[in-house]
Amino acid sequence: MTGSRDTTVRDRLHRPLQSMRISVTDRCNMRCRYCMPEAEYVWLPRDQILTFEEIARLARVFAELGVTKLRLTGGEPLLRHELPTLVRLLRADERIRDLALTTNGILLARHAAALRDAGLRRVTVSLDTLRADRMQGFARSPRHADVLAGIGAAQAVGFERLKLNSVIVRGYNDDELVDLLAFAHDHDAELRFIEYMDVGGATQWAIDRVVSQQEMLDRLGHHFGAITPITGDDPHAPAERFSLPDGTTFGIVASTTAPFCAACDRSRLTADGQWFLCLYAGRGIDLREPLRSGASDAELTGIIRSAWTARDDRGAEDRLRVSERAPLYPVDGLRADPHREMHTRGG
Numbered sequence: 063m064t065g066s067r068d069t070t071v072r073d074r075l076h077r078p079l080q081s082m083r084i085s086v087t088d089r090c091n092m093r094c095r096y097c098m099p100e101a102e103y104v105w106l107p108r109d110q111i112l113t114f115e116e117i118a119r120l121a122r123v124f125a126e127l128g129v130t131k132l133r134l135t136g137g138e139p140l141l142r143h144e145l146p147t148l149v150r151l152l153r154a155d156e157r158i159r160d161l162a163l164t165t166n167g168i169l170l171a172r173h174a175a176a177l178r179d180a181g182l183r184r185v186t187v188s189l190d191t192l193r194a195d196r197m198q199g200f201a202r203s204p205r206h207a208d209v210l211a212g213i214g215a216a217q218a219v220g221f222e223r224l225k226l227n228s229v230i231v232r233g234y235n236d237d238e239l240v241d242l243l244a245f246a247h248d249h250d251a252e253l254r255f256i257e258y259m260d261v262g263g264a265t266q267w268a269i270d271r272v273v274s275q276q277e278m279l280d281r282l283g284h285h286f287g288a289i290t291p292i293t294g295d296d297p298h299a300p301a302e303r304f305s306l307p308d309g310t311t312f313g314i315v316a317s318t319t320a321p322f323c324a325a326c327d328r329s330r331l332t333a334d335g336q337w338f339l340c341l342y343a344g345r346g347i348d349l350r351e352p353l354r355s356g357a358s359d360a361e362l363t364g365i366i367r368s369a370w371t372a373r374d375d376r377g378a379e380d381r382l383r384v385s386e387r388a389p390l391y392p393v394d395g396l397r398a399d400p401h402r403e404m405h406t407r408g409g
């Protein structure tokens with residue numbers, strides 16, 4: 063299978079352990095309503111946050127088991143000091159073929175060059191709206207101009223294949239589908255529209271705020287003409303890609319209405335070392351405790367291998383079968399365990 067090596071460990075549905083999202087902090091400098099709509103949050107204790115050396119050690123163990131793709135995320139990963147140092151440590155392992163970062167872009171102009179110099183290859187910037195007033199209202203941040211500057215800096219320092227992520231929420235930004243595509247095209251970036259997901263943290267989620275992949279395609283087709291699906295991409299990629307009649311390409315991540323659990327090779331490591339095998343999983347596997355109590359690499363490998371080979375999660379498909387879909391957790395449930403939050407798990 064594409065990208066797999068002989069050592070790749072597979073789960074009960076034959077899905078490889080191949081791609082990891084590593085959250086380097088649970089803190090964020092935005093308060094997007096689909097992710098962090100509340101006024102107050104419970105943060106992970108600082109002494110439990112993994113050091114860069116601890117993250118790099120775990121990454122080496124994961125690489126031994128077949129992981130080739132890492133994405134640094136958060137929270138907002140650029141809030142973590144000295145992130146280029148971590149990039150350097152991770153780049154030192156040649157088994158990691160793809161190292162990327164997902165950021166809201168606010169601090170990217172300040173850090174882009176150092177990250178590129180440290181060996182970061184790819185960046186995805188979240189950009190939900192082209193209108194500063196909308197970002198202020200919806201994400202409670204006045205820093206739209208900084209996001210645009212971050213996108214400019216990402217281009218200037220020469221990251222490969224710049225991507226933009228837009229979560230589409232009905233009544234917020236669903237009238238910007240065409241404008242966001244045009245912006246991405248003008249900035250030599252590829253846009254990913256993301257369906258609004260009922261993940262932990264999305265306490266204002268409601269099905270009527272979701273704009274489905276099909277509706278997005280219908281609306282874009284109406285505007286641009288025939289849209290062609292692109293075939294032959296990595297079968298594990300979360301986005302389906304399409305092309306407009308003028309050749310502009312874009313993707314849609316349809317996790318809410320057309321989940322891709324059958325091909326999901328992703329797992330997530332929180333900033334405090336909890337490993338989640340599914341975005342919707344009720345609990346994670348504690349890797350910090352064995353790491354800090356002196357476990358050998360072989361012991362860590364054993365814990366990870368046995369968890370992955372037992373994996374049968376299909377969280378997004380399970381959600382699809384829920385008849386009266388509502389937010390995954392009430393606010394109290396999130397406060398009781400911050401690991402349920404998307405900003406802790408790492409999007």
Ligand code: SAM
Pocket residue numbers: 090096097135136137138139164165166187188227228229256257258259260261264404405408409
């Ligand atoms: N702060 C960084 C950023 O903004 O990209 C990284 C973390 S953020 C949690 C990662 C991604 O998750 C973002 O693209 C964000 O839009 C997406 N996300 C968060 N909550 C979501 C939801 N309820 N539905 C769909 N996507 C969501």
